[in-house]
Amino acid sequence: MRDLTLIFLLALGAALVVGAAGALLLRLLRRSSITVHLCVLLTVTVLAVVGGVAAVAEAMFLSPHDLEVVLITVAAAATVSLAVGWHFGRRLAAAAVWADQARDRERHLEKGRRDLVAWVSHDLRTPLAGLRAMAEALEDGVVSDPATTREYHRRIRVETDRMTRLVDDLFELSRINAGALALSLNAVPLREVVSDVLSSTAPLAAARRVRLVATETGWPTVSASEPELTRVVANLLVNAVRYSPEDGTVRIEAGRERDSAWLSVTDTCGGIPPADLPRLFEVAFRGEPARTPRQANGGAGASGGLGLAIVRGLVEAHGGRVEVHNTGDGCRFVVRLAAA
Incomplete structure (x- = not known):
């Protein structure tokens, strides 16, 4: 019993010395990766x-022979332990x-949700206040002449x-974010989609005196869902018209690469500040005041x-x-899709 106690105390002392050195090393390597920490342990x-x-x-x-056997055994176990530790550390x-x-x-998503709620609240509050004021004026008879009433x-x-x-x-965006958007892909002639969108956007462009120019050739056929593709083209075109100055030009082109x-x-x-380019497709991002949408004739599109x-x-x-x-x-938006 006395020998066992002495063996324990000797082993404990050696372990404490090594442990203290290991603790110091871990402190020095505290900024290292978890893999390094696990291997050191x-x-x-x-x-x-x-x-x-x-x-x-x-x-x-211990005899020299027994010491050699124990050290070889420990070395084999150490090799396996370090390999497993390095793997799990990674x-x-x-x-x-x-x-x-x-x-x-x-x-980021939480910030986007807060920004979206604040943005929608702001964009709804103003027209609702105007609607209420006009409805009360009509209801109370404050406005009576036919021209003002109309x-x-x-x-x-x-x-x-x-x-x-x-x-x-908002409904469309919620479908996209929820993954509930079911696409029915077909071969869609891009020229027909753009032609329909140009026809529907022409009144807004005429009111803003913006020229719409589309190339005559090079229109490919794409693999897409036609309603959603029409929405994409309409949003881009309306966005371009709304932000172009009077007598400006919006050009639409297409082509195929392999x-x-x-x-x-x-x-x-007039261009977008480079710092705003990565954030341009974020929800409710407006950027510079110069790019705040101008609701000409009530606005249109998205x-x-x-x-x-x-x-x-x-x-x-x-x-x-x-x-x-x-x-x-100005700026150029490019959409790339699979060709039919």
Whole structure:
């Protein structure tokens, strides 16, 4: 019993020395990865065993042959332990990185939801206040002459249409974010889609004195869902018209590259600050005051802070991508989809 106690104390002393050195090393490596920490812990454990065995052998409790056998056994176990520790350390490090990215995405989404609620509340409060004021004026007989009454009715209809489009955009965006968008892909001639959108956008462009120019040739056929593709083209075209100055030009072009097709919409908005380009497709992002939507004749198409977010969601649902960059006097949006 006395020898066993002495062996224990010798092994404990050696382990404490090695453990203290390991704790100091971990403190120095506190900014290292979790893989490094795990490997250091396993190494300290193995060295503590080796130190204890060496101390016991030095006290003549082990023969040289027994010491050699024990050290070989410890070395074999240490090799396996370090390999397993390094492997799981890599997995834990990857899991930690993924968790950090997930938390960042969650914070980003939460900020986007707060911004969206604030933006929608602001965009609904103003027209609702105007509608209530005009309705009360008509109800109380404050407005009686036919011309003013007709103007109030027209403005009520315009603001109602605007809020209806906003609600439609919110519903579309919720379908995209919830993954509830069911696409029926077919071969869609891009020229026909653009022609229909040009016809519906022509009144807005004429009211703003913006020229719409489309190329005559090079229109490919794409694999897409026609209603959603029409929504993408309409949102881009209306966005370009709304931000182009009077007497500006909006140009629509298309082409094909191997197995993919592209559609571009170029406006003369004067360009977008480079810092705003990566955020342009975020929900409710408005950017510089100069790019705040001007509701000419009540506006049209997608609401300012949702239209481009819907474009990105619909394009990515098709397996494509959308990008934007500045040109000489404006900006150019490019949509890339699979060719039929």
